[in-house]
Amino acid sequence: MLNVPDLATFQKTIGTCLGDTGPWNRRSTVVLVSSRGAADQLRWTLEQQTLVAGTALALPRLLTRDGLYSELHRRTHDPPPLLKAVERLVCGWAAANDAIASGVEPPFRLRPGLVSQFLTLYDELRRRHRSVDAFERLLVAELEPNAEFDRGARRLLRQTRFLAAMFRAYERRVALSGQLDEHGLRELVIDRGLRRPLHHVVVTVPDRAAGPDGLWSGDYDLLARLPDVVRIDLVATSGMLTAGMRERLNDLLPGVNETRLESSRSGRPRLVVPADGAGRRYFTWRDREEELLGIIRRVKQRSSGERTAVVFQRPLPYLYLAGHLFPSAGVPFETRDTFPLAAEPFAAAVDLVLSFVSSGHARLPAIELLRSPHFRFECEGSLLDPSAVTECDRALLDARYLGGRGELRRLATAWAANAKDRRASSAAFVAATVAHELDDLSQPGPSTSLLNCLLRFFERHRALPPADPDIASRESRGRAAVVGLIRDLRDAHVLHDDPVVDLPALAATLRRLLEAATFAMFSDTGGVTFLDVRAARYGVFDSVSLVGLLDGEWPERTRQSSLYPTSLLMQLGWSRDVERLRAARAGLADLLGLAADRVSVSTVSLEEDVVVAGSALLEDLEDTNQPLVFEAPPKGRVTAEAGLAEVPDAVSLVGVSAEWLELRRWRGVATGNRHRGDVGPRPPAKYAVSGVERYLSCPFKYFASVVLKLGEEPDDELTMSPRTRGRFVHEVFRAFFERWQGEGLGDIDVEHLDRARALAREVAEERLAELPARDRPVERIWLLGSPAGMGVFDRLLSLEAEHPDGVIDRLLEHRFDGDFQLEGVDGPRTVRLRGIADRVDLLEGNRVRVIDYKTGRVPGRGRALQLPVYGRCAEQELTSRDGRPWSIDSAAYVAFGEARPWVSLERNQQIGKAVAQGERRFLEAVDGIERGQFLVRPDQPRLCAYCEYPTVCRKDYVGDG
Incomplete structure (x- = not known):
């Protein structure tokens, strides 16, 4: 074991170890590194060392842990083939079903994600030298005494017995397959040895307790027992060894020799800190984009020959941001990291296909699939016109199409007979044809059958590559990776198990496989190097920027087991979280000394506009003994x-x-407010009261809907939309009151309540019969209620009985249209307006009551206009009609979305005062409209997320007005 003080000596020691091995044995030498990116960095470092020394070097095999097992398999004499990860998943799923078939039921429903976790637990047990028998014996002994009176222990006990049965079934299936997993390979190598033995192994990674890339106890046991290995070198920094790794290695490898080496570097790099006088030893940026822009500015200020590294714990979003910011700034960069395969565009295209089928061929999934650039759809031998897809979208919406292949084809046939709808028909026919091609996915079947259906669809509708060669290359590689993964899953089912599954189960499996897979996006253009903390340890740099030191990233948050509590797992050999934290602190201290010249540390305040906390490791910077360089954050456009x-x-x-x-x-x-919504004076017009109320909710929404006359974005509704339901309820209530008054009845009081309920049910059933069959059950419960709760009709009638008030007549859906006089701050003023009042009740004593129905909640008091304005209009219209004065007595919302549906306008104040306030609000809003002031000024900014006009709204001006 070679104990080195810093990473520069760490890298030099690796080269020295290899120099001690003769050139003939170099190809039988393995250096274990943490990742492929780490292998690339170490290869470059070794080449630089050789170049400086003026010698030649035959490079050894630079391998990760997985690469080591592949190398051992390659060197073993005539070994059985290794199981792929997807094959192990299929075997695991089959083993779980075998365990259930044997009578061992789990205390949960099996899901694809759970099977992956089961196999992860099995792997960790075997890598820690724990057999299935030992796992079952230890946990049963711990849980069984408490299972009788502790439900949690009883559940864990059932789970343990199920998992033990599943693990044994999995081992039997692997044995019957004639293939090997890593555990079988480890036993085979120890038992038989290697056909071409390894000569020298250099271990440069820590143990598993120190990091996710480390070696397990089973790996160290394998290395110690490999036959014919002449030498094993363990290279580690003193910080990592002091953090607990030394004690753990002594337990795993008793008698290991430790040699302390002196530093090969004369001093430590300078730590760049802010020159703001705050005393912090790290920079704080607004977000990760600003963080990278700061690095770009600093790079532009320094020598172009300087080798610079940006070191992160988590690659995303830094790699995405770098792909945009660095080329835009004219600064080259390179990376050897991998991207999640699920983030590739073709992976999203797979989801479009699955969503189309699982939704029952609904409108939005169908249109999204037809518009996807990753597929090619033809109609009568020519490429489907995108405008035909748009027309089909509108036609399906108008037809209230909610899904169904038969309904899709019926509509396409009907539209084909009409010249106006023929283009929509062509797209509908294509969608129906696609639905037929994917029919195997819509019903349960063998896994291979469903996967073959998917693969045939991908091949049949493969789109032409983009014109840009770089984009075409990436899309082609991404498509090949996704299709290859699906093909591997199909082949695994052919070889090991082909159960009958439905689409939700298959889709869940595919999504988990895509999320777990990575996609190599290497670039070697030179320039600033982007790499993670694991690879950075092997690189040589003049300047290093450690970025994104946030809580949960530095140190990387450990993923807790969802199967067992940590207290139980520790009895099986699991390490404690504190060991990972100590290793993370040691790793940060090592990275602070990586650069030859200077190092900086930074964190951010916001992540997707959410405030985030800095890492606790930032406190360790106070204890560093490095020389400090005070610099102000660079500024300027780059x-x-x-x-x-x-x-x-x-x-x-x-x-x-x-x-x-x-x-x-x-x-x-x-230009003042010219580009913020101030369009200049507008002539007076006839104003809709509901439109002016919308102006108060947000002037720009009024501008978009009334002035620009932009339509709202349509959306599918499995039931009635809120607006459609509101109209329906208004119609039903109007029909009820017309019938009620037609019978010569006035108030709905306690005496007449039963008669009113009977008439309400009669009217409701008549109106419900006019609705489409799919809407009737939901709307019947909404109107008439159920054993679980009252319907809106019952609630309305109860409210009427509580507020009789001597009704003489009711003006239903009463229309106002003309000139009316409203009282403003400067006195009375005539305004042309129009509107429809839901109900104007004429009460005894020439009194007026205005009622407004709301299926949701009432508007805020600051923008409530309809009740006061309609009340004043009713006064004037009735006075003019009858030749005697009428006065508004009350006004109320009947809002079924409120806990107390009857909401009076006056709300603890005189009705006259409430109406006067509403008049003034109305006139002030009209003045704003006529001045042309349509600023982006929502009365509730949170509602911007639900605005109907997001594509035209200048949201960056919210609050400016």
Whole structure:
């Protein structure tokens, strides 16, 4: 065991170990590293060491732990083939079903995600030298005494017995398959040895307790028992050894020799800290994008020959951001990391296909699939026109299509007979044909049958590659990786088990496989190197920036087992979280000394606009003994986008180019509210009361809907939309009161309540019969209630009985249209307006009551206009009609979304005052409309998330008005 003080000596010691091995044995030498990116960095470092020394070096095998097992398999004499990860998953699922068939039931329902966790637990047990028998014996002995009176212990006991049965069934299936997993390979190598033995092994990774890339106790046992290995070197920094690794290695490898080495470096790099006087030894940026922009600015200020590294714990979103920011700034960068395969566009295309089938061929999934650029759909021998898909979308919405292949084909046939709908028909026929091609996915069947259906669809509708060669290359590789994964799953089912599954189970399995898979996106253009903490330990850099030191990332949050509590797992050899934390602190201390010249540390305040906390490891910076360099965060625009925002002083352009430049310069200067929604004076008009109420909710929404006349984005509703339901309820209530008054009845009081309920049911059933069959059950419960609760009709009638008030007549859905006088701050004023009051009740004594139905909740008091304005209009209209004065007596919302549905307008104040306030609000809003002030000023900013006009709204101006 070689104990080195820092990472520079760590790298040099690895090279020295290899130099002690003769060139003939170098190809039988293995260096264990943490990742493929680490192997690339170490290869470059070894080449640099050789170049400086002026010698030649035959490189050894630089392998990860998984790579070591593949190498051992390759060197074993005539071994059985190794099981792929997807084959092990299929065997695990079959083993779980075998255990259930044997009578051992789990205390939960089996799901694909759980089977993956079961296999993870099995692997960890075997890697820690625990057999299935030992697992069952230890946990049963711990749980059984408490199972009689502790339900949790009883559940864990059932789980343990099921898992033990499943693990044994899995081992039997692997044995019958004639293949090997890593545990079988480990036993085979120890038992038979290697056909081509390894000569020298250099271990540069820690143990598993120190990090997720470390070796397990079973791995150390394998290395110690490999026949014909002449030498095993363990290289580790003193920080890692002091953090607990030394004690654990002494337990695993008794008698291991430790040699302390002196540092090969004369000093430590300088730590760059903010020059703001706050005393912090790290930079805090707003978000990760600003963090990378700060690094770009610093790189541009320094020598182009300087080798710079950006070191992160989690690759995303840094790699995505770097792909945009660094090329825009003209700064080259390279990475050797991998991306999640699930983030590739073709993986999302798979989800489109699965969603289309699982939704029953609903409108939105169908349209999204037809619009996908990853598939090619043809109609009558020619490519499907995108505009036909748009027309089909609108036609399906108008038809209230909710799914069904037969209904899709019926609509397509009906539209084909109409020239106006023929384009929509072509897209509908294509969707129906696609639904037929995917029919195998819509019903349970053998797994291979469903997967073959999916693969045939991908091949039949493969799109042409994009024109851009770089995009085409990436999409082609991403598609090949996704299709290859699906093909591997199908082949695994062919070889090991082909159960009958339905689409939800298959989709869950595919999604988990895609989420677990990675996709290599290497770039070797030179420049700033992006790499994770594992790979950084092997690199040589002049400057290092440690980024994203956030809580949960530094140290990386350990994933707790969902099967057993930590207290039970520790009895099986699991390590404690504190050991991982100590190793993370030691790892950070090592990275602070990685650079040859300077190192900086940074964190961020926001993650997707949510406040986040910095890492606890930032406190360790106070204890470092490195020399400090105080620097202010660099400023200035460095990307092309930022440069386009600048206003040039003078540019020699003529013609159209000069006109465009002048336009851009003019738009960049301060123009008050001109570009914030102030469009200038508008002539008076006839105002809809509901429209003016919308103006108070947000002036820009009024502008978009009334001035620009933009339609709202349609959406599918499995039941009635809130707006459609509101209209339906209004119609039913109007029909009821017309019948009620037609019988010569007035107030609905306690005496007449039973008669009112009978009539309400009669009217409701008549109206429900006019609805589509799919809507009737839900709307019947909404209107008439159920044993679980009252319907809105019962609630309305109960409210009427509580507020009789001597009704003489009811004006139902009463329309106001004309000139009315409203009282403003400056006195009375005539306004042209229109609107429909849900109900105006004429009460004894020339009194008026206005009622407004709401299926949801009442509007806020600051924008409630309909009740006060309609009340004033009713006063004036009735007075003019009858020649005697009428006065508003009360006004109320009947809001079924409120806990107390009857909500009076006056709310503990005089009705006259409440109406006067509403009049003033209305006139102030009209003044704003006529001044052309349509600022983005929602009365509740949180509702911006549900705005009907998100694509035209300037949300960056929210609050400016």
